[in-house]
Amino acid sequence: MNDIFYKLTVSHFLILAAVIFAIGTVGVLMRRNALIVMMSIELMLNAANLTILAFARYHGGAAGLQGHALAFIVIAVAAAEAAVGLAIVVQVFRSRHHADIDRMTLLKN
Amino acid sequence: MRPIVSAALALLLWIGLGRPAFAQPAPEPAAAGAAASADQPAEAGSARAQAGFQNGRAAALLFWVLAFATVGGSLFVITRRNLVAAVMGMVGTFFALAALYAMLYAHFLAAIQVLVYAGAIMVLFVFVIMILNRPEEQPWALEGLFGKALAGLAILYLLVRVGGVLWDVKDTPHAVVAAPRPQMVDATRSGALESPTQAAQRPADWGSTRAVGRALFRDYLFPFEAVSLVLLVAVVGGIALSRPHREERDEAAGPDKAS
Numbered sequence: 001m002n003d004i005f006y007k008l009t010v011s012h013f014l015i016l017a018a019v020i021f022a023i024g025t026v027g028v029l030m031r032r033n034a035l036i037v038m039m040s041i042e043l044m045l046n047a048a049n050l051t052i053l054a055f056a057r058y059h060g061g062a063a064g065l066q067g068h069a070l071a072f073i074v075i076a077v078a079a080a081e082a083a084v085g086l087a088i089v090v091q092v093f094r095s096r097h098h099a100d101i102d103r104m105t106l107l108k109n
Numbered sequence: 110m111r112p113i114v115s116a117a118l119a120l121l122l123w124i125g126l127g128r129p130a131f132a133q134p135a136p137e138p139a140a141a142g143a144a145a146s147a148d149q150p151a152e153a154g155s156a157r158a159q160a161g162f163q164n165g166r167a168a169a170l171l172f173w174v175l176a177f178a179t180v181g182g183s184l185f186v187i188t189r190r191n192l193v194a195a196v197m198g199m200v201g202t203f204f205a206l207a208a209l210y211a212m213l214y215a216h217f218l219a220a221i222q223v224l225v226y227a228g229a230i231m232v233l234f235v236f237v238i239m240i241l242n243r244p245e246e247q248p249w250a251l252e253g254l255f256g257k258a259l260a261g262l263a264i265l266y267l268l269v270r271v272g273g274v275l276w277d278v279k280d281t282p283h284a285v286v287a288a289p290r291p292q293m294v295d296a297t298r299s300g301a302l303e304s305p306t307q308a309a310q311r312p313a314d315w316g317s318t319r320a321v322g323r324a325l326f327r328d329y330l331f332p333f334e335a336v337s338l339v340l341l342v343a344v345v346g347g348i349a350l351s352r353p354h355r356e357e358r359d360e361a362a363g364p365d366k367a368s
Contacts, residue, residue, distance in 0.1 A: 046226070049218075057215070084347055087346070093241050
């Protein structure tokens with residue numbers, strides 16, 4: 001029983017990544033500020049990265065390094081997403097003077 | 110919140126830097142080669158596990174501290190009303206995640222995590238928040254002086270510890286590079302992170318900048334270049350989006366009809 005606390009396995013990292021992903025999902029669904037929503041998306045991307053790296057460590061060898069390359073690409077794409085998303089948020093705030101995603105209903109219905 | 114964050118960082122660094130398991134050189138029978146150590150006796154593996162990092166209680170304690178830091182930090186992020194506080198919690202979460210990456214032998218990605226996420230993306234968030242929010246009336250609050258003093262002491266302690274570790278580094282870089290790495294040996298139960306055979310077969314620089322760079326520039330050159338194109342498109346798109354459009358500004362200045 002104490003092995004759960006004392007011996008690290010790959011499941012520890014996977015469960016932690018799942019918890020972080022769930023928190024990010026809750027943030028995306030519940031919060032209304034667009035910036036908080038974007039930060040929650042970053043949290044979810046980081047949870048996915050943690051999963052990738054845990055499996056890479058579990059696999060080991062050259063195939064594990066492919067997981068590292070994938071995580072690197074995920075980080076780069078997340079940076080691009082943050083840049084474009086923040087530009088959109090700035091534009092929306094300039095035109096409407098708020099960043100509340102529940103009030104952005106221009107494309108609804 | 111700042112004293113809590115900085116005290117947590119100091120605690121993390123104290124645990125990470127101060128463990129004696131890092132300083133002990135692990136006995137290296139695996140250096141003879143993978144074939145020789147594949148049929149290694151179990152007691153040699155357990156002896157290495159005693160000196161190793163990832164299998165000990167220090168590693169487990171480090172993992173639990175980092176897990177609570179990441180979960181608490183992300184809960185902090187999604188519950189804050191103040192945006193700057195949320196960004197600070199995000200930075201702490203990213204630091205803890207980088208430490209978790211380093212625990213998974215992804216050293217290069219841990220450094221990239223700190224540089225790109227905690228360095229660049231969060232600075233971008235802070236800039237946007239500063240553009241959107243109005244300035245505060247009282248930028249300097251004097252009531253939280255005790256917390257600030259505590260944060261200052263924690264940061265001072267952190268600097269002293271980091272300086273002490275850096276002071277102990279040998280002058281010749283060869284000694285740093287050739288230092289034996291602690292290895293994780295545990296295959297007694299399923300789901301263990303690495304078997305002794307795998308640990309013996311793992312090259313010494315697995316997950317380092319060199320190895321990841323080889324994987325990126327040899328096998329994944331086309332995705333790497335595609336990512337550079339994606340970043341270029343993102344830069345151009347960000348500039349095109351955030352540039353004020355002169356002809357649209359007049360009609361956008363009016364009240365929003367949809368809301």
